[in-house]
Amino acid sequence: MKNKTVLITGASSGIGKAAALLLNETGYRVYATARQLEKMKDLEQAGIRVMAMDVTNEESMVAVMKAIGQEAGAIDVLVNNAGYGSYGAVEDVPIAEAKYQFEVNVFGLARLVQLVLPAMRAQRSGRIINISSIGGRIGEPHGAWYHATKFALEGFSDSLRMELRQFGIEVVVVQPGAIKTEWNGIARTNLLNVSGATAYKNLVEKHVRLLKAADDRGSEPEVIAQIIAKAIRAKTPKTRYAAGAGASLILTARKLLPDQAFDRLVLSQMK
Numbered sequence: 001m002k003n004k005t006v007l008i009t010g011a012s013s014g015i016g017k018a019a020a021l022l023l024n025e026t027g028y029r030v031y032a033t034a035r036q037l038e039k040m041k042d043l044e045q046a047g048i049r050v051m052a053m054d055v056t057n058e059e060s061m062v063a064v065m066k067a068i069g070q071e072a073g074a075i076d077v078l079v080n081n082a083g084y085g086s087y088g089a090v091e092d093v094p095i096a097e098a099k100y101q102f103e104v105n106v107f108g109l110a111r112l113v114q115l116v117l118p119a120m121r122a123q124r125s126g127r128i129i130n131i132s133s134i135g136g137r138i139g140e141p142h143g144a145w146y147h148a149t150k151f152a153l154e155g156f157s158d159s160l161r162m163e164l165r166q167f168g169i170e171v172v173v174v175q176p177g178a179i180k181t182e183w184n185g186i187a188r189t190n191l192l193n194v195s196g197a198t199a200y201k202n203l204v205e206k207h208v209r210l211l212k213a214a215d216d217r218g219s220e221p222e223v224i225a226q227i228i229a230k231a232i233r234a235k236t237p238k239t240r241y242a243a244g245a246g247a248s249l250i251l252t253a254r255k256l257l258p259d260q261a262f263d264r265l266v267l268s269q270m271k
Contacts, residue, residue: 003027003028003029004028004029004076004077005028005029005031005068005072005073005074005075005076005077006023006028006029006030006031006075006076006077006078006079006232007031007033007068007075007077007078007079007116008020008023008030008031008032008033008079008081009033009034009053009055009079009080009081009082009109009112010033010034010081010082010083010131011032011033011034011040011043011050011081012034012035012036012039012040013034013039013181013182014179014181014182014183014221015081015131015176015179015181015221015224015225015228016032016034016079016081016082017032017040017042017043017221018220018221018222018224018225019079019081019221019224019225019228019229020032020043020048021043021046021048021225022222022225022226022228022229023225023228023229023232024043024046024047024048026229028077028232029049029072030048030049031048031049031050031051031064031068031072031075032048032049032050032051033050033051033052033053033064033082034050034052034053034082035052035053035054036052037050037051037052049071051064051067051068055082055104055108055109055111055112056100056103056104056107056108058111061108061111061112061115062115065115065116069119073119074119074120074122074123074126075116075119075120075126076120076125076126076127077126077127077128077129077232078112078113078116078126078127078128078129079129079131079228080109080112080113080128080129080130080131081131082104082108082109083104083105083131083133083183084100084101084104084105085101085143085146085183085186085187085190086100086101086145086146086186086187086190086194087142087143087146087187087188087190087191087194087195087207088142088190088191088193088194088195089141089142089194089195089198089199089200089204090144090145091198091199091200092194092195092198092200093144093145093194097145098145101145101146101148101149102145102148102149102152104149105146105149105150105152105153106149106152106153106156109130109153109156110156113128113160116128117164117169120164120167120169121167121169124167124168124169125168125169126167126168126169126170127169127170127171127172127231127232127237128160128164128169128170128171128172129172129173129174129228129231129232130153130156130157130171130172130173130174131174131176131224131228132150132153132154132157132173132174132175133150133175133176134175134176134177134242134246134247134250134251135147135150136150136151136153136154136173136175137151137154137175137251137254138250138251138254138262138266139266140207140266141200141203141207141266141267141270142191142195142200142203142204142207143187146187153173154173157171157173158239161239170237171239172231172237172238172239172240172241173239173240173241174224174227174228174231174240174241174242174243175240175241175242175243175247175251176224176242176243176244176247177218177219177242177243177244177245177246177247177248177250178214178215178217178218178219178244178245178246178247179218179219179220179221179223179224179244179245180215180218180219180220180221181221184211184212184214184215184218185215187211188208188211188212191204191207191208191211192204192208196208203270206270206271207270209270209271210269210270210271214245214246217245218244218245219243219244219245223243223244224243224244226243227241227243253265
């Protein structure tokens with residue numbers, strides 16, 4: 001896959017930025033996209049092609065795909081990293097906000113997949129890497145809508161993988177655990193703003209402390225960047241890669257414990 005063209009969404013910070021830098025250093029032709037170009041100046045200085053793109057805007061996505069097609073031809077690897085997490089009790093979160101999470105985490109991602117597939121099918125090769133979360137396998141209070149999007153992404157990816165096998169296109173899911181990115185801070189702030197003064201206040205305050213502790217001991221984004229690079233390099237990639245602080249432990253517990261026991265485990269951490 002060396003010297004192939006890689007498109008990364010959500011590259012203005014965190015995992016996306018770390019992946020763009022790493023893949024660029026190892027010889028890939030990287031296109032890094034995000035809504036705010038000014039946050040990607042360091043990527044541009046590193047020789048990475050940066051482009052403004054909003055995964056909830058059709059015209060934006062089509063324009064980027066057209067530009068990349070003219071410059072580089074087909075995209076060989078799509079890294080769907082753009083994501084949005086907004087926490088709050090189900091009773092408190094406006095449905096419009098819930099829909100927006102699906103627009104970013106599921107429908108925008110799916111539309112980008114639709115746009116890259118014709119060229120991938122034509123060359124009978126390609127790799128689609130969807131950045132999910134351990135939250136695509138577990139639930140937690142106040143994260144119902146975020147987790148719902150990640151559960152949806154897991155099922156979407158499984159179905160897509162079987163559809164595309166006939167064309168030599170592979171689909172990989174990456175499931176980060178606790179990673180030190182802007183995501184955690186945004187989720188905590190939203191949780192307090194939405195439900196910090198409602199009937200859910202007591203558990204919300206405990207949850208915020210848990211999220212803060214998870215952020216403090218989280219892994220650096222480069223850990224997931226390395227996993228993305230591994231999934232690209234692999235001759236036959238795994239269907240799923242879990243990495244980052246707590247990922248393996250939590251997923252193992254979810255697999256082994258009955259639902260009620262796992263619920264008690266999660267709630268016991270909110271002190």
